[in-house]
Amino acid sequence: MSEEKHLNFIEEIVEEDLESGKYKSIVTRFPPEPNGYLHMGHATSICLNFGLTKKFPGYTNLRFDDTNPVTEDTEYVDSIKEDIKWLGFEWQNEHYASDYFDELYEYAVKLINKGLAYVDDSTSEEIASLKGTPTEPGKNSKYRDRSIAENLDLFQRMKAGEFPDGSKTLRARIDMAHPNMLMRDPVLYRIKHAHHHRTGDKWCIYPMYDFAHGQSDSIEKVTHSICTLEFVPHRELYNWLIEKLEIYPSHQYEFARRNLTYTVMSKRKLLQLVNEKHVDGWDDPRMPTISGMRRRGYTPEAIRDFCDRVGIAKRENVSDVGLLEFCVREHLNKIALRRMVVFDPLKVIITNFAEETQWLEGEDNPEDENSGTRKIPFGKELYIEREDFMENPPKKYFRLFPGGMVRLKYAYIIRCDEVVKDDSGNVTEVHCTYIPESRSGHDTSGINVKGTLHWVEVKNAVTAEVRLYDRLFKVEDPSSEEGDFKEYINDNSLHTVATAFAEPALKNARINERYQFLRKGYFTLDNKDTYSRLVFNRTVSLKDSWKPGQATPLKG
RNA sequence: UGAGCUAUGGUGUAACGGUAGCACUACAGAUUUUGGUUCUGUCUGUCUAGGUUCGAAUCCUAGUAGCUCAACCA
Numbered sequence: 001m002s003e004e005k006h007l008n009f010i011e012e013i014v015e016e017d018l019e020s021g022k023y024k025s026i027v028t029r030f031p032p033e034p035n036g037y038l039h040m041g042h043a044t045s046i047c048l049n050f051g052l053t054k055k056f057p058g059y060t061n062l063r064f065d066d067t068n069p070v071t072e073d074t075e076y077v078d079s080i081k082e083d084i085k086w087l088g089f090e091w092q093n094e095h096y097a098s099d100y101f102d103e104l105y106e107y108a109v110k111l112i113n114k115g116l117a118y119v120d121d122s123t124s125e126e127i128a129s130l131k132g133t134p135t136e137p138g139k140n141s142k143y144r145d146r147s148i149a150e151n152l153d154l155f156q157r158m159k160a161g162e163f164p165d166g167s168k169t170l171r172a173r174i175d176m177a178h179p180n181m182l183m184r185d186p187v188l189y190r191i192k193h194a195h196h197h198r199t200g201d202k203w204c205i206y207p208m209y210d211f212a213h214g215q216s217d218s219i220e221k222v223t224h225s226i227c228t229l230e231f232v233p234h235r236e237l238y239n240w241l242i243e244k245l246e247i248y249p250s251h252q253y254e255f256a257r258r259n260l261t262y263t264v265m266s267k268r269k270l271l272q273l274v275n276e277k278h279v280d281g282w283d284d285p286r287m288p289t290i291s292g293m294r295r296r297g298y299t300p301e302a303i304r305d306f307c308d309r310v311g312i313a314k315r316e317n318v319s320d321v322g323l324l325e326f327c328v329r330e331h332l333n334k335i336a337l338r339r340m341v342v343f344d345p346l347k348v349i350i351t352n353f354a355e356e357t358q359w360l361e362g363e364d365n366p367e368d369e370n371s372g373t374r375k376i377p378f379g380k381e382l383y384i385e386r387e388d389f390m391e392n393p394p395k396k397y398f399r400l401f402p403g404g405m406v407r408l409k410y411a412y413i414i415r416c417d418e419v420v421k422d423d424s425g426n427v428t429e430v431h432c433t434y435i436p437e438s439r440s441g442h443d444t445s446g447i448n449v450k451g452t453l454h455w456v457e458v459k460n461a462v463t464a465e466v467r468l469y470d471r472l473f474k475v476e477d478p479s480s481e482e483g484d485f486k487e488y489i490n491d492n493s494l495h496t497v498a499t500a501f502a503e504p505a506l507k508n509a510r511i512n513e514r515y516q517f518l519r520k521g522y523f524t525l526d527n528k529d530t531y532s533r534l535v536f537n538r539t540v541s542l543k544d545s546w547k548p549g550q551a552t553p554l555k556g
Numbered sequence: 557u558g559a560g561c562u563a564u565g566g567u568g569u570a571a572c573g574g575u576a577g578c579a580c581u582a583c584a585g586a587u588u589u590u591g592g593u594u595c596u597g598u599c600u601g602u603c604u605a606g607g608u609u610c611g612a613a614u615c616c617u618a619g620u621a622g623c624u625c626a627a628c629c630a
Contacts, residue, residue, distance in 0.1 A: 005580085006570055033630050064618040068629060124628055133626050135558045169628055179626055190628035209630045232561060233625055256623095261567080267630095298580050309579060310571045316623055320567045323580045333593060367593070398591065408591055440589065476567095495559085519590050546591040555620095 001435035010048065010253055014056055014224060025201040026058035026223045030084070030091070031213065033055040034076035034197070035266040037282040038083045038290045040303075040324075047307035049226055059092035062222055066098045067212045069196035077197070079282075083290040088300045093220070097212045098198045100219055104207050105159065107168055107215060107245050109412060112151045112205035114243055117188060118144055119154040120171050127169070130176070131184055137177035138184045143175065158191055161204045165191050170205075174240065182237050186210055193238045197447035211397040212237040225250045229314065236307040247505045258310065259318040263288045264478055264485055269303065269381040278489055279472070283528075286493050288471045296469065297514060297524030297539030299335075302328040318477055325540045329522070332539065336516040340376070340409065341502040341526055341536075343466060343520070347458070352433045352499050353380045357459060360440070362410040365516075374505040378411050381458040383501050385519075388453050391419060398451030400430065406451040409518060413438035413447055454518040461501040464534035467526070468495040502534070509534060516542075 007015060017023050032042065053060045062084065066072050084091070111117035120127065120143045123529065132138030146154075158168055170189035178184050180205045188211040193204045205329040207215075214237075214501035217225045225238075237251045237348075242249050259265055265288060273279050273287070282289050285296035306327040310319050339363075357379045365371035384400065393401040400406045405415045412434040438445040470493045478485040509515070521541040529535045 008569090012572090030629090035630080065630065071629075127628075128626070131626055133558085136626095137558090138626085166628065181559085184626085187628050192628080199594090206628095208628075213630080229561065230624060231630090236560095256562085309568080313569070315562050317568065320580065323568070326580060329592090338590080394627085396591095409589065411589095413589095437586085443589085451591080454590075516590085516592085517593070521592095542590075542592050544591070 006311075008255075010224070010226060010255060010313070011052065011055065011534070014096070018056060023223050024057070026053060026056055027061070027063040027221055028058070028226060029063050029095075029217065029220060029222050031065050031216075031227075031306070031476075032080050032184070033064045033068070033071075034073060035068070035071040035078060036076060037079055039265055039267075039270065040260055040263075040288045040290075040293070041258050041265045042083075043087060043290060043303055043314075044307050044310075045226070045228075046084060046087055046089060047304055048255070050091075050313055051307075052224070056354055058223070059090070061093045061095055061222070062091035063095040063097065063214075063216060065209070065213060065372055066096055066196070066198065066239065067206050067209060069192060069194040070208065071134060072197055072412075074197050081290065081293075086294060086300060087290065087303065087536060095216070096198055097207075097216045098196060100212070100216055101199060101203055101207070103219060104212060104215055107247075108207075108211070109152065110245060111172065111188075112148060112155060112170075115148060116173050116245065117170055118146050118151050118173050119158065120144070120169050120185075120187075121167065122169075123138065124166065127171075127187070129549065131181065132176070133408070134181060134228050138181075139169075140176050141185070144185070144448050155189075158189070158205050159203075161193070161288070162418050163191055164211060165193055167191060172237075172241075179235055179483065180236050182210070182233050183240070186237060190212050194301050203468075210234060210237050214241055214250065214252070215245070215247070217252075218242055218248040222250045225252045226407050227252060227254055229254050230257075254314070255312045255313050257545065259316075259477070260288055260324065260477040261318055261321045261480075262478075263321065264471050264473070266479075269479070269485060272486070273472075278486065285467070285526075291398065295527050297332075297494065297522060298324075298328050299331050301530050302331040305331065320339040320522050321471070328540050329543065332516065332522040334367050335365070336514040336522055337371070338362065338366070338514050338518055339503055339506050340456055341464070341466070341500050341517040341520060341523075342385055342454065342456045342461075343497045343500045344386040345456075345501055346386040346389055346427065347429045348382045348384050348414070348455070349429060350380050350434050351383065351431050351510055353379060357457065376409075376410055377457040377460040379457045379459055382408070382455045383458060383461065384408075384430075384453050384455045388451075389427065390417075399453065400432075400451070405447065405449045406453050407438070407449050408455045409441075409452050410440050411455070412436070412440075413443075413445065413449055454520070456501045458501075458505045462504055462507050462534070463499050464502050464536055466497040466500045466523070466536045466538065468538045469493060470495070470498065506534065509536075514539070 022039040024411040030049045050060045051129040130139045169187045171185045174183045176184045189205045220260045282294045283291035306324045348483045357377045359375045361373045362376050365494040382388045407413045414434045418431040435445045474490045477490040515523045
């Protein structure tokens, strides 16, 4: 009884409808248009629609809203299906609005017969100018009062291909003075002699969104048709058509689309980024697309968790991408294999260590009792991170400095004895001694050090390319800034480390496996560019709460 | 100058006439062989003005602000 259920407003509606007996079970649908790739905004909708029928009895369909053949393609159909599956959802039925073209045509004839639709010969410019404006009523088209017989004949001939593109439309006959502009005799059908990805050349007239979406919902007996806020004005037309057509009454509900800080979310803008080569493609790891996030190493669990935490409401919002990153870190912390990789090497010579390599053991994941261990080579010559050494450290510097001691993770405590520099004063090598009694797990030295560093043995190191991603934009909300959103692109959103040095266990890295490079962040193998070499994408950095002091950093 | 939608900390979201809560962020501390993780604590909020009520974030009225609508796109 003490269970807390923070239902969002749509779940509340569903719960009421179920409790009142209006429905025994519900039907929802995810209705993408196959003209682009899915992004984080779609993920919200997917989680909502599919989540509803996980929480309540019923099922969810996948339906492609493919009513505009000139922009749509099977390539997108395939990617959309892959993305939904990857996110972890299964649809009950796979439908296409184009499957209903025959029924839709009959619906149109029915409307004509009721005197509720007419064929208009006006050009699109004429239709636009007679439409009025939000503050002024529109005017009737001179074709508005054609006889039913003439409309029937004309519409049939439109279908038969007798007229060229754009020469005629079928319009609903509602009210040109209606305060809702969508009710001012909306276009229902237009002529397009275009090849459709599924129906081929069968049709040369295609229904508009408003004459396909709601009707498809109705045909599929969708109970709760959920869409975003910009469709609110369409609801009146949605209901009008269902009423006049006397078909199954699906109901439309609207929620606010999800925006994320430091990115853009409209298909149009994402397409621009792709076309103008600001990114590497739809699946560039910096893109907020599902495929981009997948390539970057985000997990479906993390994305679903994010959608849950962020919730659903009706007000405009821009969610903090930091929360998404939090969800990603939280999941990855539990599953990622720990490995050591040095990005910017500084050579360390352990002067009192033997020539032979010693193989040490390291746990794969301290957060997971069931995870295994791997062997790590330790030797006389090591690499540490250049930024982990400072000749003149600030206060509270836990890392290595002359005379200072640190632990090398999984290995020994070392003390820095000597710094070797080149002619221009850059540090080229650090000479250290190790404390033999300080081996990890067998430490009897009694020495306590503050810092623990990651490292890689030179002799057995494997090389890898590492790609470090940052936010795609410099400002939180590029779309709301002055001027073009592309002016705010972050030029440093990708930093490539051409040659990083990794411990040998990473030779066997597998696509889809997640790694935590100790003290560096979470990484995964790139799913495209890894053929003969290792390429890692940084999924997200580790949280870093250390604020460097005022001392000057090591140069070089 | 029409119609519609929305206003709760920095962000997102609860509270359904009865103690404004949760999460992220930020900050402080504890623990730590990752300056990670974990744990503890702190800061910050009901758009404005009236009204109804014993009591209002919630209901009413009027403002204000933001968003949407004039594609043969979805």
